[in-house]
Amino acid sequence: MRNPRRPSRAQQRELAxxxxxxxxxxxxxxxxxxFKIGGPAALLFEATxxxxxxxxxxxxxxxxxxxxxxxxxxxxxxxxxxxxxLVIANRARGVSVRxxxxxxxxxxxxxxxxxxxxxxxxxxxxxxxxxxxxxxGGALWQNLHFLSPAPARExxxxxxxxxxxxxxxxxxxxxxxxxxxxxEFGYDQSVLHGRDDIVLSATFELEPGHGEALARIMDENLRxxxxxHPPLDAEPSAGSIFKKIDGIGAGRLIDExxxxxxxxxxxQISPRHANIIVNRGAAxxxxxxxxxxxxxxxxxxTTGYWLEPEISFVGGFAPIKRIAA
Ligand SMILES: NC(=O)C1=CN([C@@H]2O[C@H](COP(=O)(O)OP(=O)(O)OC[C@H]3O[C@@H](n4cnc5c(N)ncnc54)[C@H](OP(=O)(O)O)[C@@H]3O)[C@@H](O)[C@H]2O)C=CC1
Ligand SMILES: C=C(O[C@H]1[C@H](O)[C@@H](CO)O[C@H](OP(=O)(O)OP(=O)(O)OC[C@H]2O[C@@H](n3ccc(=O)[nH]c3=O)[C@H](O)[C@@H]2O)[C@@H]1NC(C)=O)C(=O)O
Numbered sequence: 001m002r003n004p005r006r007p008s009r010a011q012q013r014e015l016a017x018x019x020x021x022x023x024x025x026x027x028x029x030x031x032x033x034x035f036k037i038g039g040p041a042a043l044l045f046e047a048t049x050x051x052x053x054x055x056x057x058x059x060x061x062x063x064x065x066x067x068x069x070x071x072x073x074x075x076x077x078x079x080x081x082x083x084x085x086l087v088i089a090n091r092a093r094g095v096s097v098r099x100x101x102x103x104x105x106x107x108x109x110x111x112x113x114x115x116x117x118x119x120x121x122x123x124x125x126x127x128x129x130x131x132x133x134x135x136x137g138g139a140l141w142q143n144l145h146f147l148s149p150a151p152a153r154e155x156x157x158x159x160x161x162x163x164x165x166x167x168x169x170x171x172x173x174x175x176x177x178x179x180x181x182x183x184e185f186g187y188d189q190s191v192l193h194g195r196d197d198i199v200l201s202a203t204f205e206l207e208p209g210h211g212e213a214l215a216r217i218m219d220e221n222l223r224x225x226x227x228x229h230p231p232l233d234a235e236p237s238a239g240s241i242f243k244k245i246d247g248i249g250a251g252r253l254i255d256e257x258x259x260x261x262x263x264x265x266x267x268q269i270s271p272r273h274a275n276i277i278v279n280r281g282a283a284x285x286x287x288x289x290x291x292x293x294x295x296x297x298x299x300x301x302t303t304g305y306w307l308e309p310e311i312s313f314v315g316g317f318a319p320i321k322r323i324a325a
Contacts, residue, residue, distance in 0.1 A: 255274040
């Protein structure tokens with residue numbers, strides 16, 4: 001994304017008039033991301049319903065104000081200079097059940113909001129994604145995935161497999177209902193990457209399940225994550241930093257390059273998982289970027305592969321100090 005522009009006074013006045021309460025100025029963003037990094041938002045609007053979310057996006061577009069839609073902030077790095085435009089924080093979290101269909105507002109957390117509701121109704125299909133920080137909108141954006149249940153764990157399961165339909169605000173500012181095919185899901189991929197559509201709510205079609213079997217899958221998956229990933233509460237991160245290449249995990253390549261534990265300031269390649277950068281306390285976005293560039297060069301030199309970041313970079317970034325190779 002290009003550096004966002006600061007809205008003029010006239011744009012800010014009109015925005016405040018049309019959005020009313022819920023619009024705040026100069027809001028710290030670091031605490032609203034899983035990385036705990038990044039400067040402030042010049043303007044932030046809290047959307048607590050799908051209607052408020054649609055209105056905020058529509059108004060920002062009509063007033064030509066740069067905006068960013070913030071989900072759980074689990075897959076982004078916000079620059080140290082923050083976001084000079086409007087951040088729309090998606091806090092629309094309602095979830096409802098009708099038969100085997102679960103409908104959730106796009107700001108609902110996959111876990112616990114949606115999974116706990118589904119499991120309480122003995123519905124199966126979403127329990128695989130337990131413990132992953134993501135809103136429903138973020139999950140559709142990236143086609144959230146996890147391994148199939150133990151012991152086989154023979155394939156990757158995708159949230160697109162259980163999506164029935166979604167309500168979106170199209171890039172043309174028109175609300176419509178679309179079915180699963182609209183999203184053109186792939187691995188870490190959906191139509192949303194290339195189109196300015198906003199997911200307002202999603203409906204999942206699940207299967208009747210059994211409480212014990214669902215609980216077993218959730219326990220095993222939580223244990224799998226706890227054994228491999230640094231704990232988010234103690235070691236803030238944005239999950240996997242780099243994409244897989246030709247089915248090869250970036251973690252393996254970074255590990256082979258001998259970079260586990262390597263740090264730039266407080267940004268460190270997790271000693272536990274080489275594809276995760278952890279914030280040891282006061283890491284800046286500039287340090288994370290310097291570390292990312294260092295990893296790219298070292299991995300290319302040792303393996304021939306060029307790693308592409310999997311996370312999104314949001315807002316304004318201070319100049320990055322290069323690390324000597
Ligand atoms: N598999 C795993 O173990 C893990 C996976 N993740 C992934 O990280 C993401 C975390 O989601 P979350 O924290 O909520 O997202 P974020 O707040 O991190 O935003 C990430 C991107 O999602 C897009 N987005 C968010 N909400 C919507 C929406 N309602 N409609 C359209 N696009 C939206 C935005 O794209 P844009 O800029 O185009 O508006 C944004 O750039 C998920 O995709 C999840 O799959 C994260 C950690 C671990
Ligand atoms: C954590 C995320 O998603 C995760 C998701 O939770 C799990 C389970 O489905 O599969 C992927 O992780 P992953 O652990 O397979 O990540 P990769 O970095 O690709 O590493 C996998 C490979 O590297 C090896 N590996 C990993 C870490 C390490 O320190 N050393 C090492 O050798 C593993 O043994 C494995 O062979 C997703 N990551 C990506 C980039 O696809 C995320 O998106 O943020």
